[in-house]
Amino acid sequence: ETGVTQTPRHLVMGMTNKKSLKCEQHLGHNAMYWYKQSAKKPLELMFVYNFKEQTENNSVPSRFSPECPNSSHLFLHLHTLQPEDSALYLCASSQTGAGHTGELFFGEGSRLTVL
């Protein structure tokens, strides 16, 4: 596989469920990101991990819990979500430091619906 892969592509969950989104990058990048894309709103940066360390938490509610076990994998754990959390969640990766180009490489997203 190449690029950035996100699973599942679609997820429907109730407000009391616990689920996780997974992202994997095969590009050798050291930074990974979660963005939230809601209808009629700009992409919202949620979390940034650089060399497995969280460098950005953009005031995201605690019902979203990120995990980055290594530079190639990123998870977003979801629990007790609200209907307004329904959105497309995009994962991205990039190379920071040496070899930095600024380009983000995105996965195709996980479409989340909270009932």
Add this chain to the structure above:
Amino acid sequence: AQSVTQPDIHITVSEGASLELRCNYSYGATPYLFWYVQSPGQGLQLLLKYFSGDTLVQGIKGFEAEFKRSQSSFNLRKPSVHWSDAAEYFCAVETSYDKVIFGPGTSLSVIP
């Protein structure tokens, strides 16, 4: 505060016509600027970027953009639009080495 604005929410052009999508940014230092495109059901793909040097940058799919510091703008252009260009276009600015903020996007429709 750092921000990116795209004044046009939706634009419709005829196939073969020229296109210009507007982008303005608010950032204190010399910005790194980007244009991304998103097709339905897909992630975002980089069209082009400006880091420094020539203010007119060329990208993929025949797109170009011009950085104008005096106007804090980075408008995207294409001389002749194809039906396959219908998509959502996002302007973005890098505010630190690992943080990129995006504009609200411009939806492009192409009339055959």
